[in-house]
Amino acid sequence: MKAGFKFCVVFLMALMVFAVIAGFGAAPVEAADFNWKKYEGTTVKVLFVQHSIVDAIVSKLADFEALTGIKVEYSITPEANYFDKVATSLSSRSGDPDLFMSGAYQLWDYSSAGFVENIDNFLGDSAKVVPDYDAADIVKSAVDALKWDGVPGHAVGKGPQLGLPLAFEIYSLAYNKRAFEKAGVAAPKTYDELLKVCDALKEWNGPGSYAIAIRGARDWGTIHPGYMSTYANFGAVDFKAENGKLVSQVNSPESVKMNEFWVELIKRGGSPSWSRYTWYEAGADLGAGKAAMLFDADNNGVQQNWPNASQEAGNIAWTVMPLAKAGDTPYSNYWTWAMAMNSASKNKDAAWYFLMYFTSKPFALYASVDKNSVDPARTSVWQSEGFAKKMAQQEGYIDTFNKTIDSTTILFTPQPYFFETTTEWAATLQDIVAGQYKSVKEGLDALKAKMDEALKDVDL
């Protein structure tokens, strides 16, 4: 009898341990009183861009399907062509896809055309949200970056929730510790220090190596990372509302000063091929030991610093971007990869289940700790031991994030011609660096005229 009792206790304890372990691996969000099977049998179609967060999502699709009974069909497209596919699909108003990944800038376009469902319709209805979802845990600035009221000139942070963040990027300075040791310099904290460090790091790793990798290609991607963050840190803004119109401020004294600094930075420390540099070239040069610093998205350098990812893997560290003086608030621009819902979707509730599951706390932890999606959109993940352990090799990464995230927001003024105006901006920057204008001011005056012309039809 006694032996039988012992056996029962051991058996029950083993069962409990098994249940707990199984519970961790199975469903990210479980609640006894929430009916995950409500939309069983529905098919949800999702458009993904190729990204590390998507690898994590795809690896958990079977779990989601088992939990909800919802079938998921998906398509993964490389970013270079992804938005052509999204724009075509949304503009057909067929309701296909139900969900799509997007950045905030693209959502300004799509929401202006009425293609985007307001996620507040679901988040605001407690009956539709699993009790332990904890929306307040999603990084607030990332959530706010995806809110916009649709009025050109109005800043993000107010209005409908156009999507929920899956991952994001902020801008900071990544540097090669080996290069800095070799040159005997410390991580620069101010603009002046940055220029001096650039001089010290010329050809630090032999011919062809240089100080700082920054983007310079003739497209909008050149403007939004380090450039826009520094632009804001100089106190410059892109547009101001004047007499019912958005008026470009790119030739303001603050902007001129910033651009003069930027041009000098490129000339003193940038790559000779700067004008064709995108995310990939800039990041690759840091990893290959060509560039000693990278002023770009924080996670760009991480991709080079995973073990065996590049020649300089393990040598890369992060610090807050240089500012006017040490200790100033670092204003960083934002990029978010968000999941948004097609307003023409015929399966909105099932699509919401997908969105809720893959923006949940347990999934965010899984994506960042078990997989390689960095910059998680959940505060709890940033504070978790698992993530700290995972990022231990990325020296200064979490610390830089913590010092920057509260002053991170979208620094552009939302307006419908975002891509046209920023691409023109990048082209002018190239021309200024190439010496096609007598002065920086002359180039920016010409750019202002073009931007004002592009926005002349936009009434506030």
Place this chain on the structure above:
Amino acid sequence: MHTQMEWKETSVRKSQALSAVASLARNLGLTLYALFALFPLVWMVICSLKTDAEMYNTVFRFTPTLSNYNAVLLGTDYFNAFFQNLIVAGGAVVLTIVAGVPAAYALARYDFKKKEDLAFQILSFKFAPEILVILPIFTIFQKIGLYDTYFGLIWVYQLITMPLVIWVVRGYFEEISVEIEQAAQLDGYKWFDVFFKILVPLIKPGLVASALLAFIFAWNSFTFPLVLSGFKIQTMTITSLRYIASDTVHYGQVAVAALVAVSPEILACLFIQKHLVRGLSFGAVKG
């Protein structure tokens, strides 16, 4: 006399030497050109055998690895995309030949109203950039259930393959004398036999060359499969770019994907090289 013979011999020797030098120079030039032309392929093979850490080394010393092949061929559904591409591109060319060759014959042999307008209309399918016409096609495909289907893609690929085959093969039919057909019919051949036993062998070089080019265009098509499929069917042109992710790029894997992607085209070109050269040059020298 003796001097004249000596001079002739010297002259012959000189011309032989010159000819040998010219031959050597030609071969050397061609070898250099072959190296130049094949270098991208060689570079791709080298990249496919490198790790990410060694990717940016410009020296040829590296530790070869098959990890990129393992990641692409076994770790992802790349083969699936390869076969889907094969079905779509192959299916498109077969349909083009079945429908296009009789159409080319009709345009070459028969006189009917608006014949040239019709021929021009077929050619004009190639004029519009795909991205311009894709939205209405997308909407129509969604409505009639052809979106994300093999048949839908094979059908829309006709815009790429059909004009090429019809216009090349039509030229070949026009070059064949109508008396040959009449003679065969006098010998008791039915029209069907005349077409398959007399005409098709005569147009074979042009048909093979244009079919191969049509296959290459269909195989490499990007915009149509990008927008008109993706959930159930994803062709290789789209899938091969997956190794360039938004946040990172694995050039070794891109090289493997590219090598696999070009292999059918290289094989097809090697096998039908004879027809290809003849097919493309045959019509040009005919007067």
